[in-house]
Amino acid sequence: MAIPLPWWLTVAAALFAIGLYGVLSRRNAIGVLLGIELMLNAANINLVAFWRYITPQALTGQVFAIFVIGIAAAEAAAGLAIIISAYRRRRTVVVDELDTMRW
Amino acid sequence: MNFPFLTLITFIPLLGAVVVALMPGKHERALKLVAVLFSVPSLVLALIAWLLSAQAAGEMQLLEEAVWIPTLNAYYRVGVDGISLPLVFLTTLLTTLSLFYSAYTIKKRVKEFFALFLLLETGMIGVFVALDLILFYIFWEVGLVPMFLLIGIWGQPQDRPQYSAIKFFLYTLVGSVAMLLAFIAIYLTTGTWNILQIPSLKPLAGNPALAIAAFWAIFLAFAIKVPSWPFHTWLPDAHTAAPTAGSVVLAGVLLKLGGYGMIRILLPFFPDLFRQFAPWIGVLALISMIYGALVSMAQWDLKRLIAYSSVSHMGFFMLGLVAAAASLDVANPVLNSRAIALNGAVLQMFNHGIITGGLFFLVGVIYERTHTRDLKAFGGLSAKMPVYYGVMLMTALASLGLPGLAGFISEFMVFRGAFALIPTYAIIGIVAIVLGAAYILWKIIQHVFLGEFSEERWQKIFNPAHWHFSLDMARFEVITMAPLLFFMVLVGVYPAPVLNGINAATTALLAGL
């Protein structure tokens, strides 16, 4: 109880920003995927923190976070599958090089 | 429910289009025959309807009404009065003639041509009979599409048909979407799409700015179609590129859609605004008249020349309309002057359809033989093709407004009204009549028919192997022209039968504004 809500939120926001930065800057697709995970986790921190500080009587935030963790796993699985199939075809996981379609 | 004249007139061609589309494409003769036959019932019914209704044409006749989209308060509502009857008849007549003519001249993609043409007819007639804005708009656009394809597919390659087609399409679309917004705005204030009812509800009366915007939006749509200067530049291209029958219908009917809209919708919906802006619209009319005539005079392409003459002639129409709208006085003799001006405008549409339609057929006659429209390539043809000369001369003279032929009557009435109500405009506009004589006689008659006939030059442009009919006008061409010539003389000599209905309707319309 010693740590006030804004602190948690700040951590979450920082995490979100780091994740977004990772998404925007990593060349490796796996790195991008990790950035996305960070962003999801930032949201999770928010959800849990809000639950704890605002509606502790209901399980809402916590449940949501748990679902998000599950979804994140599913998403990562799907993403990795796609990235692998791209890698098979192109022999690269550098996102920048996937630019045959443009304009 | 009485006999559903208008529904049948409108939709029999559509049925024909479907039948033609479903027929096997191999039997071209059968296709052509079926197409022509499907256009005839509408013609006959339109004539009967005209004759039946001419007496009491001041009111809407042959009304049919059915709920169509209740939530939208849209009805299938059709009816005709003295203003629309001649135009409906004109449409059916020109379509039938066009199909008949095309049966001899169209060689490629026959099935599509005839199906599209019948579809076009439905769209055009629909506009003239629709009394519901939604229905009106739908028919308005239905006519657009087949014409677009007719120009694009059957146009002459050297005339950039695709460019012309899309230009036509875009121009019309710009106007019609603007019009659509205005219609919606009108509906939102009146709660009805009923063309007859809206005027009494004073659409947009509470919102002057919006009313002005709506007025000009609708005007734009119709002015493009008419076409008024400076919205006319699609017209010469479209006319030039279109196949003969397409040009005929384009000039003969499609331009009338705009004119009809101005009379049926713009004027009754916004009589005050129309009067307020009449000076400006009048200027557009004058520019169209004179500019169109001048540009015609400078043409060396026969078809373009006639296309520009349409700009000029529809300028006369606009002048008549402006004269009729320039005052809201319903006391005699002002009402009479206004009625005469509007009669002239309506009759000018009818006459222009007959005459310019005929002129385009006649251009087709020479073009089918020589595959050129260059005025410099001809000369002395009256010695070689005397019948053609005679028919062309008569049509051209009707076009320049020779008394005794149709064009004069409407010009006379337009100017009669204009001199009474907007004399300055009339005085300036009179120049266009002289110019009209100049381009028609100087360019068409003199360059094509007069002068020395040169066998050598003729051999260069005429290849007998490509023409299987007689050198002078073939029988099918004469048959095509005959009804048009008949109407030119009838209206010119004794206009009362045609005008009685128009007069009743315009007088009622103006008195009710």
Added chain:
Amino acid sequence: MEFIFNLTPLIPLFPLLAFAIIVLFTHRHNRLSSSIAIGGIALSTALGWTLVLATILSGEHAWAEGWQLRVPWLPAGTTVLELGFAVDGFTAAMLFMVPFVCLMIFIYSQGYMKLGQPDQDPRYARFFAYISLFAAGMLGLVVARDLVLLFISWEVMGLCSYLLIGFWSFRKADSEHHIDAAQVVRARQAALKAFITTRIGDVLLFSGIALLYSYTGTLTFRELFRPETLETLQAISLLGMPAVTVIALLVFGGAVGKSAQFPLHVWLPDAMEGPTPVSALIHAATMVAAGVYLVARTLPLFIAGFVVADAPALHWVAVIGAITALLGATVGLAQDDIKRVLAYSTISQLGYMMMGLGLGSLVAGIFHLLTHAFFKALLFLSAGSVIHGVEHGAHIAAHNGHGHGEHFSPNDMKIMGGLRHRMPRTFVAYLAGALALVGIVPFAGFWSKDEILAEAFHLWRADGTLNLPFWVWLAGTLGAFFTALYMGRQLGLVFWGEPRHAAARHAHESPSSMTVPLIVLALFALLFGFVNAPFLGNPLHHLMGNVHEVSEVVHAEAIPFNPTVAGISTVLAVAGLLLGWSLYRNYRAGQVEPFQAALGPVFTVLRNKYYIDDLYQWAIIRPAVWLANFCFNIDDRWIIDPFVDLVGAAGRAASDIARVLDSGVIDRWFVEGTAQLFNAAGRWLRYSETGHVQNYLLVVAVTILLLLGLYLYF
């Protein structure tokens, strides 16, 4: 009696039917066609003369009031514009002349157009169709009850005029030897010129009619001329004048065009390119008189309309008439073409008629119209006979090996000479016509011209100052002298002296089918003047003098015979005739013309018709064509120019403003420009789609920041 009048519409209808039948059915049968045409006009003549008789017998009331028939024609709001036929004394007078002269033309044409000869004109039937239509127009004009039918007929005649002037404006080079290529070009230009020039007048008339209809709601003569109607028209102000004045001047504009008055007279001499005597005759005897007829019909308007105080619109008629009379007579002095001389003579005589009307004398003007129709018809037909004879002579000469292949015009008086021996009957007829034209007692022209001059003289003396009638009289008298002078010149050149060309040497008399109408017309030229001779009590005056009495402004009393006027003009006429004849009767080929020697540069001006044609060419036609091309360029040139050229054109634009307008302003700048703009925008925008997904996400991130920023800002 009423029954006969009810047949009036048939008068124009007979020739109209003949026209329709020829065009639709019999145009391949020459003899049948010409017979139908002659039959049609003969029926009209018979009926017309019956009507004349019936009118005369009906008594004075019928002469003034007339008979009428109305047909509802044009629904106009709550009223209906009617069209109708009417016969009164004036109409009767015209009906006596018009169908008969037409009949003469028809008969003469049948011979002249060489039916049955090997090189007959293949357009023989067409010719008869045209002149039938012409006759229908002229007759319709005469029996019109209102301006509507009048204008329709008026324009129908204009059309026929166009067709007949341009009759030889096309040919198949291999089969039609009787016309040459130059003739084709001339005919085609002349036809166009005639139509457009008269069209200018027509448009003025059209405006006048439209205005009249606007203000009064009627176009019937009798209703228009009611005093109250005229007062209404006087009360309305238009362009700073009473409306009636403007209308009268506009109507006169129509007459100026049709009757070839200055300044719209230029088409008439060129109109002589039509088939030699016949269309010329139309352009001399009958149709061109329609303008005079129109002014006479609408005379009350002219009197009621004042340009300024005390100067009725009518004065303009007199002034223009006087100018035209002098102009035509003087230019006639310097022409070589036998028909052109007569054409200018026609212009001049039409001027006389206008002078007569301009002085307010309906009868004087119309009387001259009637006599002129007969003697000018005679002159033209005789001239046709002369030309025919010369052409024939040329054939013989060519046959004999003289002047082989040499180009000459059979109309050129300079090559003629001494024809009185070779063509005696033609000579006599021509002489009769000339004497009538010059105004020698007792030929018809003397009586009618004298009445105009006497009218002017009378009005002058009644006032006493040097007023307008004085100048009119002076112009008329001078004109009479010039008329005599050019006729003397013509007679001398054509019929006296020695033949100056092989063709003239071998010329011989025309066949009797042509000379018989000449003799009939010569009789009329001699005797017709007596229908209004003062010593017979001015019968014509009684017949038509009162047709405008309803208007209460036209007063028609016959002017008594004035020996002074008659004396002066007769002396001048005889002097002129003798002078011209004596100077030219021994003219030799190549010699400098006596007039040229005497007049010097003035002669050159006359020969060039006062340079009016050239002036029009420069001041009107060229600018109009230039303007047309200019507009065309604005609109159209961009199609011819590929779009790329715009760049180059824009570069030159600074130095040449016209070029900017050249390049399709509307289309290229507004239509194409918009399209180009969208296209360019699209082209530029699509590069945002880089294909790099992280760029896309950057856009998202920036958008989020932007929207948040906006939130904070507000």
Added chain:
Amino acid sequence: MTLTQLLVLLLPELVLTLTALVVLGLDMIWRNGSWSQRFLLWIALIGSVILIAVTVLIWPLTGTGGLPIAFATGKDFGGDQVPMMALDPLALFFKLFTALVLILVLLASGDYVRVRIRFRGEFYALILFGGLAMMLSAAATNLLMIYLSLEFLSITSYLLTGYLREDERSTEGAVKYFVYGATASAVMLYGFSLLYGATGTLDLAGIATVLMGGMVPVHWLVYPALIMVLVGLGFKIALVPFHQWAPDAYEGAPTPVTAFLSVGPKAAGFAVLMRLLLTALPGFQLDWIAVLAGIAIVTMTLGNLVALWQSNVKRLLAYSSIAQAGYMLIGLVALAPEAQSWTTGLNGLLLYLLAYLFTNLGAFAVVIAVENHAGSAQLDAFAGLMRRNPFLAITMFLFLLSLIGIPPTAGFVGKLFVFGAAIQRQMIMLAVVGIVNSVISVYYYYAIMRQMFFGEAVDTSPFDEGPGLRVAVGVAAVMVLMMALYAEPFIRLASESVSLLAASF
């Protein structure tokens, strides 16, 4: 609510799930490439048809107010019953909508799948699952449910996009789609978390109640949350500037998938957007209307302008569908639920969606047919189509007209309603931009028309489109015409579907 009741109410979802599972199961039983596998398509189709029947069947159950569907009782969640979904008219509309999408896509995909796709059963099952996700998201009334169903839809879509594993473009499109989509949904999730923080509840109606109460300590969080949620939904709908994945994904994906993507996720996105904004955030109307109006204008304009330069029909239609979403958004921006008027904006949106469904799927069906035959979806593959297959050319022409909005086609009715709404709200500017854009759009639709009607084909032999495509195209064409000529039932359906939503606003 008993379990039986719950199952009845969830019948549509259950039908679809079962069908998908059956397809998957049979796919495992029937050897790959065996003759029997063609029945998979039939089973999927039958399932979709049953879906329609079931939807119609349970329609009366919803009553006037709609039924909440809760999966857990209140005790477990520490409060009263917390409904996750609703069975209200809007949800039912989208169930119907989904069924139609599925039927048309499946019909159109038959030949394409047989030739190009190895694992047919999985493919059909994924499409069915995609439909399921659409239905769930359209019915969701809880942020959690919204997130779950949207993620479900997304993951299905990623996989479908990358389904042509041998195809460079397909995999590349899938990667981009995935990266973009995952990021966008993460942003959206963050937005959800903020919304939750600001209100303390995940229930949409609850959020509204809290916000209306005015006792929210962190009110300022709502707007950032709104923006972030918009990112996620904008991605789904492909609104500018969250649209950039769309052209690449559309071009790369197997064409039937492109057809599905162009309609399915977009519709789902709109459904969620409507619910979220109208149910949860009516109080922030001014904020989101302003933002969405701007987005609508940009979306229409950019979509159309960029489309002018495309030479691949799939990509062209991708941009076209971006622009179309812009028009639809006008309906939401100009909503006027309080007005007793013919157009509430929202019904216009639904009508437009419906029109777009038939039109766009029809157009893609034609593209599939051409691609099946010519092997490419470049513009020149359409050359001379009128000669080669008039049926396809004419119907394609009809679809293009409908996309432009020319009567008598469905697109006209859609435009009539959304522009009508704009004018009703005096948003003339929006309407004018809309019509200017529909004129611009003619330019690129014309590119296709020109090829079809005026273009000279190298290969002029006629070809047959196959029965499945013929039915798909035919049905779409008939519906496109029907919607204009017999619009009443469609308008009624759309109006009733939004009535509840509008009433809650």
